[in-house]
Amino acid sequence: MTALSETSETRETGEARAAAADAARDNLTALESEGMHVFREVAGEFDRPVILFSGGKDSTLLLHLAIKAFWPAPVPFPLLHVDTGHNFDEVIEFRDRMVAQHGLRLIVAHVQDWIDDGRLTERPDGTRNPLQTQPLLDTITEHKFDAVFGGGRRDEERARAKERIFSLRNAFGQWEPRRQRPELWNLYNGRHRPGEHVRVFPLSNWTEADVWNYIARERVELPSIYYAHRRKVYRRDGMWLTEGPWGGPRENETVEELTVRYRTVGDGSCTGAVESTAATVEEVIAEVQASRLTERGATRADDRLSEAAMEDRKREGYF
Amino acid sequence: MSSLLRLATAGSVDDGKSTLVGRLLYDTKSVLADQLDAVQRASVDRGLSTPDLSLLVDGLRSEREQGITIDVAYRYFATPRRSFVLADTPGHVQYTRNTVTGASTAQLAVLLVDARKGVVEQTRRHAAVLALLGVPRLVLAVNKVDLIGYDEAEFTVIAKEFAGHAASLGYPEGSVLTIPVSALHGDNVAVRSENTPWYSGPTLLDHLENVPVAPDPHDAPFRFPVQYVIRPRTPEHPDYRGYAGQIAAGTVRPGDEVVVLPQGLHTTVERVDTADGPRDEAGSGSSVTVLLADDLDISRGDLIASAADRPVVTDEFTAALCWLSSTSLRPGARVLVKHGTRTVQAFVDELHSRFDEQALSTVEDPESLELNEIGSVRLRLAEEIPVDDYSHSPRTGAFLVIEPKNGDTLAAGMVGERFAKLGSTA
């Protein structure tokens, strides 16, 4: 009796697991197809698209989809990195290697240039994340980009959950949430007036878990700091920050060496590491599944500023 | 069973849609600790005794200030049985266009009513829009049953009234399930309620996990709008010429006989290509690159279709419009039609009728079509395009109506005598 029911139970869970695995695979394939469709729509309808590329995992995924969408032809757009100067060396090395490997053209807008010539002033807290908006908008205007791909995902934050895949920005680059166009079926309306542009988010419908499962499936290479490594860090605002040119540690902050990894990669002054021993994609997937914190909540000081921090920055023209 | 269910909420303002979505996320443990902390803090600041779960979804500042939803929020969650893409839409009539956005891709809609008010004008409007868009399944969630003392009789009255309405809109029996719920307290959302012993049906979550969703029919005729021509002209691929797109309907295999429209050129599929290598077969929803046996002049906007079962090529058709703009539509209006990957100039030749979604009847020859109204029109296009009836092939029967000057999306369009079917049994 007992033995029998055990067998059937084992089989059932085995089948359930197989079914769940099939389901996950279908889901990733559907997300991939949707992303490729978005890339091709933009290539077909816009004159001067550009892909925002920082070397982080979402923008790396974006590039991976773009390569697949146009294969065997090269990606028909340049890349743009708004460089705060507060970088992780591993990420910049990775960025440049990807650009070379795929024969792409990279435009870098250095926030430092805007500070040097007085168009921007350094903030007292030393964070440069909010300073990216101006160089981004200036570069869009200078190059007359009409479509700007970003790696934003709706699951990142509840204001992002409200944004369309094609997000129209006015002449000041601003998102006007109350004036969003209806987005019906998979028919995207990218019409815009001169001076306006469209931000395009091919990864809108991906979750953090989808991103990692896809990275595992496609064996997408990422900068090494996404995996566990030893690093000297200090505690600030409840986050593990790393030493760097952004001013840290302060006198009362003690440096420790820990095993950490990064869940998101942004400006070094406000991106925290998480304690983790996940050294492979599979281990990261297990960790993400068990995590009780969102990736931004766990690692981004800039999103903790207020209840509407992300919305406010988007309204100003942020990604 | 299909692994993914796309669903949307609908119903009048304040009926509890966002609270219900928050409750689903919370009860399926899809809310992470920092998100919940934020909601708890905000709820305390507002002087509430229990956390307001709608704050999980109402992501815009003005939404939280006014306590209403303005635009669709997309949320993702999964249970061991299924993954869900959930669009929480606004109930306010002013934002119906956002409701249409959320519902256009839904396989099921959860339509809420407030148990104290029952079926109201906005419930009927949303039900009509859902029927028009062809959302195949509905759940009527009779919400706030806590405020009617979990009364069976009142629930039954609402359920009966709505059943009649849904049937008149063409929903067959079995495609609509009515559930008594309290989004605020969680009754019958993910957990069976002890307060409604008279209700023997599934909880909302049970139903969402188990409801069959029709997969795209495998044998539907092949439809492939060409998005982009891939011509690398590189030393490795000097002569490669592929047509990139996402399969809108049906399947494709090498050797299939196809026709390129609107030109009407016949050829066969030589290869179905992807960056991961050629495929033996690809089905609806797949983004692939199709290579053809003959060297033809094909560009973005053309449609590759099954030669045996092809769409109609025409520069004139009847369609239903769901008008989403505050500028009214009058006969003679010049617009753009975006259909598949092609955008053409068009004008509205005739405004046949307006559908009265309250009385479920039609008003013939109206003077205009106003915001949120549903109408039937005759469109004349500047060029011929290949179209299908929306009820047979939604992806090649759907189109946008665009204002040529400012680029605004004016209407959701569906080819065919759509709403001759709606209300036909009324």
Ligand SMILES: Nc1nc2c(ncn2[C@@H]2O[C@H](COP(=O)(O)OP(=O)(O)OP(=O)(O)O)[C@@H](O)[C@H]2O)c(=O)[nH]1
């Ligand atoms: N008593 C009770 N109150 C509820 C229930 N569900 C929602 N509410 C309350 O009803 C009010 C409106 O809830 P929302 O979830 O914002 O309603 P909505 O349908 O999303 O509104 P819109 O999106 O603006 O159309 C809030 O004050 C909720 O707390 C319920 O089951 N019982």
Ligand SMILES: [Mg+2]
């Ligand atoms: Mg709401």
